[in-house]
Structure formats: structure tokens, C-alpha cells
Amino acid sequence: MGLAMLGAVSQGILWGIMVLGVFITYKLLDIADLTVDGSFALGGCVCAVLVVGGVNPIVAVLAAMLAGMVAGAVTGFLHTVFEIPAILAGILTQIGLWSINLRIMGKSNTPLLNFDTIFSQMTDLTGLPSNVAAIIVGVIVAVVIIVGLYWFFGTEIGSACRATGNNEAMVRALGVNTKVTKMIALTLSNGLVGLSGGLICESQKYADIGMGTGAIVIGLAAIVIGEVLWRVLPGAKLHAFGGRLxxxxxxxxxxxxxxxIVLQLGMDANDMKLLSAIIVALALCIPVVWEKFQLKRAYTRSLKDTSTEGASTEGGR
Amino acid sequence: MLTLSHVSKTFNAGTINEKRALIDCNLHLVPGDFVTIIGGNGAGKSTLMNMVAGVYPIDAGTITLDGVNISQLSEPARAKYLGRVFQDPMMGTAADMQIVENLAMAKRRGKTRTLAWGVTRVEKDEYAERLRALGLGLEKRLTSKVGLLSGGQRQALTLLMATLTKPKLLLLDEHTAALDPKTAAKVLDLTEQIVAEHQLTTLMVTHNMNDAIRMGNRLIMMHEGRIIYDIAGDEKCSLTVKDLLQKFEEVSGGELANDRMLLS
Structure with a gap:
């Protein structure tokens, strides 16, 4: 049980880098970018093929990031230059990537069993168990990326990117080409997704054509859970950007x-996707339902108030 | 300054929804002109503003600003020259960003954005000073999210943002129409104050005939995509709402001004 939990933490951190990518598009740009499923697998495939080809595992991961950036740029290009709706542009890239990923690997999965990875090197170097090594690597990468994103979105270009998701008309009126800012955000986002795919591939020691399936839903679920925690946890600075990341x-x-935990309790691993979908759907439903409920309650309350007022004036007579 | 010559725009050309929004519009502004634009719904006032701002491309004609032909420039490229305030208070500011962040973005209008820090410390003092001049207490709320401000505060902020870097031309598209009368008056006062202070060339669309007469040095009336009346100087000073209505009926062939114009 403890080992499984440790594994879950390391996986969570490495996938967390993908979540940061999804955060950029979903939270800052206000786009649900479906490229993610494809670019995550792309990162994994590129990384696996390079590692098998004898490339340094760190270089392989960086190449996975670059590949992800290219995928994001393709979606950005379709969306901004040809004005294809963002969701559709993402789907097109995602579907295209399936074939590209197969071409890259030449088969549907590539094991890395006897090859050096960042994680095996870390284990060899420190003598730590592989899960702990993965957690350390993951935390280092995540911290570097969070600091980097915090810096970038504080710059002039980064501010313009954030504002694009907020109010496109205003950003254009202030002389920023929103096509460029969207392009930047999509490229950056998918770069992180590709990087995460590469890291996951090295940590699980194989890449699979289906490894990105449902990644976007995992990303959304993680963002939703993170937001809830951020609100609930005491002392958390609610709106500080670094905190949100x-x-x-x-x-x-x-x-x-x-x-x-759910898997330990005996749930079929294949049902996990359904559970993820339900988590995200609920998270999106609850605010809407809550607001409707509030409105209705306010109305019934006002009805009650006026009826009691009416009764009291009648009584007064 | 600003010259529109033979500018035309048709929306949905060739369909049942075809709308000739601007028909052969000609207009010339000299530096320091403050022109108010009135006209009924669908007269082409907002379209005129959007054509100058580059929101949509024009079908025909040329738009020149300070000797530069801007007809073909994209909206962001034109932003260098233009300060804009919109009718919808939500449109001019980014709600999820801080007041200073909004101002800092406006300060960089028309400049190439770099990887330099988005808001510098020196700027913050300047912004506090400029906000104090608005008299809305916003200087104490520099890091508040703009979404927390009222419509009037947001319009005042947008006005400040539009003029933070002096624009060659200020475009005000019914910027007080969505505000309550008292707030609208306040924002109009600020508008006059800022325009006078920086001697800005200004185009202001309004539905309020009194404001149109009272403010600026020149008045234009539009009807069905054409500029039908253009009056300036002393003649404009002696203008009354009654005169305007009469003029409107005269040039538009007896049609009455719509309710919204009459009421305001």
C-alpha cells in the first residue's frame, strides 16, 4: 500500500507538469485544448525512440518538449491563421498525431527496459529507491517550471497572453496581436505536455501509442482538485499566481x-477514465447548479417575506 | 489629422441580411477637433468608429491618420495611434487582472512587448498619481482585480488607459451609455478634463443630444450610413436639441428620431 502511494505521488508530480500545460490553455487562455492527448503521447514516443537510439535521456526529454511545442504550434496555426475553432483545431492535431506517433515508433509501443533513463541514473547515483528518485526529479523539474512560468506570465508578453484569455478585444485595442499571444500560449502549453510525456515514458520505461488518451481529462480533473484545495487550505494566498500554478x-x-486508492479498493483500472470524467463533470456542474439553487431560494424567500408583510398589515387593521 | 475619403462598408453583402453600414463617408478632422457623433440606431456611428479602429476591413475608400494611410493596417497595428473606450464597461479592461496590470498593458500600447517585467515599480507611483486625479479612490486599490470595480469605475479606468500614452486620436463609442445618469455625468466630466489637458483629437459617439451639443467643437449627424449634417464653431454653440430634431427630420425626409434619441 505504502509503495503504491509513493508511486502515485511520483506519477502525480510528473503528470503535474502536463497539468501545468493544460492550466495555461484552460485557465489562462480559456481554451480546452484537445491537442494535449496527442502531444503527450508524442512526447513519450519521441523520448522512447531517442533513448533506444542511444541519445542521452535528458536530451531525449528536451526533444520531447520541442516536439510538443511543434504540435501546439500546429494547433495554434490552424486556430489563429485559419480561424478554426480551438476545440476542433485541437482535435485535428490530436488525430493527426496518432498516425505520426505510430510512424515515429514504427510500432504501437517501445519498451526501454535495459536503457538508461534520468530516473535510473538518479537511482544509480544516489542509491535511493526508484520511486523516491522519481519524486525528487519530478519536484526539481516542477519547481523550475513553476518559477519559469511565474516569471514569464509576469513579463510584458506574458501579461498580454493572460489578458488574451480575459478580454481579446481589449488586448487588440492595446496593440497586441492576439494571434501571436494565442500561438505563444499553445506552443508553451504543449511543450510542457510533451515534456511530461517524455518524463512519464522514462519513469515507466515504455512508451505506448495510447498513453495520452484521456490526458486532457486528467489535466482538467487535477486543475479542479487543485483549485478546491487552494480554496480550502488555510493560509493559502487565494489569488497569487504562483500558488495557482x-x-x-x-x-x-x-x-x-x-x-x-480506488485501484487498491479493487476497482477495474479501465473504469478510472469514467471516474475522471465524472469528477470533471461534477466540478463543472456544481457551480452552475449552486447558482440556480441560490437564485431560486432567494426568490422563494422574497415571496415568503412579502406574504408575511401582507399578513401583518392586514392584522394591523 | 484624420481623413476619411469615400469610405464604404457593407455587411453580409449579397445575402438577405445585407446591411450597407457606411456609404461613401467623407470626414476631415483637424488637430484638436472634438467631434460628437449622433444618429439613430443603425445609422453607422459605431461602424464608423470600428472602421477607423480597424475592427473590420473597409470595402472601399481610404482612411488617413496624420498623413499615414492606415486603411489596410490591422487592428493591433493601428492601436499605436488610437485610444479607445467602448460602450460596454467590460470590454475595455481585463477583469481578472489587477488595476496596475491593466494600466501597465495600456502604457505599452503600440510598443513591442518584450520579456521585460510587465509592471515596474516606478510605473506604480505614476499610476497611483494618475488614478488619484480621477477622484474615485482607485489609487488605494492598485492591486485589486478590475472585475471588482463598478461599471463607472471601469469606464473611468478605461478612459485613463486609453490616454495613458497620448493617442493621436481618441475614439469614444457611447462610453457612457451603459452607466446610470450620475456616473455618466462624472465620466463625461473626466472625459472633458482629460481631452482638454492633453489636447486630444477626439471622436465621440453619443445617443444624448444634450451631451452632443454641449461637448466638443463640432457635431456630426449620421443617418443610414451617411453623414448628413456637419456643424462646427459658433453655429454649433447656438444649437439646441429642437434644432437638431428639426434638422434630423429635414435631412432624413420627415422620419422622426427614434425614442431613445428623444428621451435622452
């Missing part, structure tokens, strides 16, 4: 912990 990664860890 960190909470996305923490959300990812919690997601994988929940998953591990």
Missing part, C-alpha cells in the same frame, strides 16, 4: 493518490 501540480498528485 503549484496547486495545479498538487491537484495532480491528489488525483493520482485517489486513483491509487
Amino acid at each position: 503549484s496547486s495545479a501540480v498538487v491537484g495532480s498528485v491528489v488525483y493520482f493518490l485517489i486513483r491509487a
Whole structure:
């Protein structure tokens, strides 16, 4: 049980880097970018093929990131230049990537059993158990990326990217080409997704054509969980940007912990996707239902108030 | 300054929804002109503003600003020259971002964005000073999210943002129409104050005939995509709402101004 939990934490952190990518598009740009499923697998495939080809595992992971960036740029290109709706542009890239990923690997999966990875090197170097090594590597990468994103979204270009998701008309009126900012955000986002795919591939020691399936839903679920935690946890600075980014990664860890627990309780691994979908659907439903409920309650209350007022004036007569 | 010559725009050309929004519009502004634009719904006032701002491309004609032909420039490229305030208070600001962040983005209008820090410390003092001049207490709320401000505060902020870097031309598209009368008056006062202070060339669309007469040095009336009346100087000063209505009926062939114009 403890080992499974440790594994879940390490997986959660490595997937958390993908969640940061999803955060950029979903939370900052206000786009649900479906490229993610494809670019995650792309990262894994590129990384696996390079590692098998004898490339340094760190270089392989960086190449996975670059590949993800290219995938994001393709979606961005379809969306901004040809004005294809973002969701559709993402789906097109995602579907295309399936074939590309198969071409890259030449088969549907590539095992890395006897090859050096970042994680095996870390284990060899420190003598730590592989899960702990994975957690350390994951935390280092996640911290570097969170700091980097915090810096980037504080710059002039980064501010413009954030504002694009907020109010496109305003950003254009202030002289920023929103096509460029969307392109930047989509490229950056999918770069992180590709990087995460590469890291996951090295940590699980294989890449699979289906490894990205449902990644976007995992990303959304993790963001939703992270946001809830951020609100609930005491002392958390509610709107600080760095906190929001960190909470996305923490959300990812919690997601994988929940998953591990549910699996330990005997749930079929294949049902996990349904559970993820339900978590996200609920998270999206609850605010809407809650608001409707509030409105209705306010109305019934006002009805009651006026009826009691009427009664009292009548009584007064 | 600003010259529109033979500018035309048709929306949904060739369909049942075809709308000739601007028909052969000609307009010339000299530096320092403050022009108010009135007209009924669908007269082409907002379209005129959007054509100058580059929101949609024009079908025909040319738009020149300070000797530069901007007819073909994209909206972001034109932003260098233009300060804009919209009718919808939500449209001019980014709700999820801080007041200073909004101002800092406006400060960089028309400049190439770099990887330099988005808001510098020196700027913050400047913004606090400029916000204080608005008299809305916003200088104490520099890091508040703009979404927490009222419509009037947001319009005042947008106005400040539009003029933070002095624009060659200020475009005000019914920027007080969505506000309550008292707030609208306040924002109009600020508008006059800022325009006078920076001697801005301004185009202001309004539905309020009194405001149109009271403010600016020149008045334009539009009807069905054409500029049908253009009056300036002393003649404009002595203008009354009654005159305007009469003029409107005259040029538009007896049609009455719509309710919204009459009421305001």
C-alpha cells in the first residue's frame, strides 16, 4: 500500500507538469485544448525512440518538449491563421498525431527496459529507491517550471497572453496581436505536455501509442482538485499566481493518490477514465447548479417575506 | 489629422441580411477637433468608429491618420495611434487582472512587448498619481482585480488607459451609455478634463443630444450610413436639441428620431 502511494505521488508530480500545460490553455487562455492527448503521447514516443537510439535521456526529454511545442504550434496555426475553432483545431492535431506517433515508433509501443533513463541514473547515483528518485526529479523539474512560468506570465508578453484569455478585444485595442499571444500560449502549453510525456515514458520505461488518451481529462480533473484545495487550505494566498500554478501540480498528485486508492479498493483500472470524467463533470456542474439553487431560494424567500408583510398589515387593521 | 475619403462598408453583402453600414463617408478632422457623433440606431456611428479602429476591413475608400494611410493596417497595428473606450464597461479592461496590470498593458500600447517585467515599480507611483486625479479612490486599490470595480469605475479606468500614452486620436463609442445618469455625468466630466489637458483629437459617439451639443467643437449627424449634417464653431454653440430634431427630420425626409434619441 505504502509503495503504491509513493508511486502515485511520483506519477502525480510528473503528470503535474502536463497539468501545468493544460492550466495555461484552460485557465489562462480559456481554451480546452484537445491537442494535449496527442502531444503527450508524442512526447513519450519521441523520448522512447531517442533513448533506444542511444541519445542521452535528458536530451531525449528536451526533444520531447520541442516536439510538443511543434504540435501546439500546429494547433495554434490552424486556430489563429485559419480561424478554426480551438476545440476542433485541437482535435485535428490530436488525430493527426496518432498516425505520426505510430510512424515515429514504427510500432504501437517501445519498451526501454535495459536503457538508461534520468530516473535510473538518479537511482544509480544516489542509491535511493526508484520511486523516491522519481519524486525528487519530478519536484526539481516542477519547481523550475513553476518559477519559469511565474516569471514569464509576469513579463510584458506574458501579461498580454493572460489578458488574451480575459478580454481579446481589449488586448487588440492595446496593440497586441492576439494571434501571436494565442500561438505563444499553445506552443508553451504543449511543450510542457510533451515534456511530461517524455518524463512519464522514462519513469515507466515504455512508451505506448495510447498513453495520452484521456490526458486532457486528467489535466482538467487535477486543475479542479487543485483549485478546491487552494480554496480550502488555510493560509493559502487565494489569488497569487504562483500558488495557482503549484496547486495545479498538487491537484495532480491528489488525483493520482485517489486513483491509487480506488485501484487498491479493487476497482477495474479501465473504469478510472469514467471516474475522471465524472469528477470533471461534477466540478463543472456544481457551480452552475449552486447558482440556480441560490437564485431560486432567494426568490422563494422574497415571496415568503412579502406574504408575511401582507399578513401583518392586514392584522394591523 | 484624420481623413476619411469615400469610405464604404457593407455587411453580409449579397445575402438577405445585407446591411450597407457606411456609404461613401467623407470626414476631415483637424488637430484638436472634438467631434460628437449622433444618429439613430443603425445609422453607422459605431461602424464608423470600428472602421477607423480597424475592427473590420473597409470595402472601399481610404482612411488617413496624420498623413499615414492606415486603411489596410490591422487592428493591433493601428492601436499605436488610437485610444479607445467602448460602450460596454467590460470590454475595455481585463477583469481578472489587477488595476496596475491593466494600466501597465495600456502604457505599452503600440510598443513591442518584450520579456521585460510587465509592471515596474516606478510605473506604480505614476499610476497611483494618475488614478488619484480621477477622484474615485482607485489609487488605494492598485492591486485589486478590475472585475471588482463598478461599471463607472471601469469606464473611468478605461478612459485613463486609453490616454495613458497620448493617442493621436481618441475614439469614444457611447462610453457612457451603459452607466446610470450620475456616473455618466462624472465620466463625461473626466472625459472633458482629460481631452482638454492633453489636447486630444477626439471622436465621440453619443445617443444624448444634450451631451452632443454641449461637448466638443463640432457635431456630426449620421443617418443610414451617411453623414448628413456637419456643424462646427459658433453655429454649433447656438444649437439646441429642437434644432437638431428639426434638422434630423429635414435631412432624413420627415422620419422622426427614434425614442431613445428623444428621451435622452
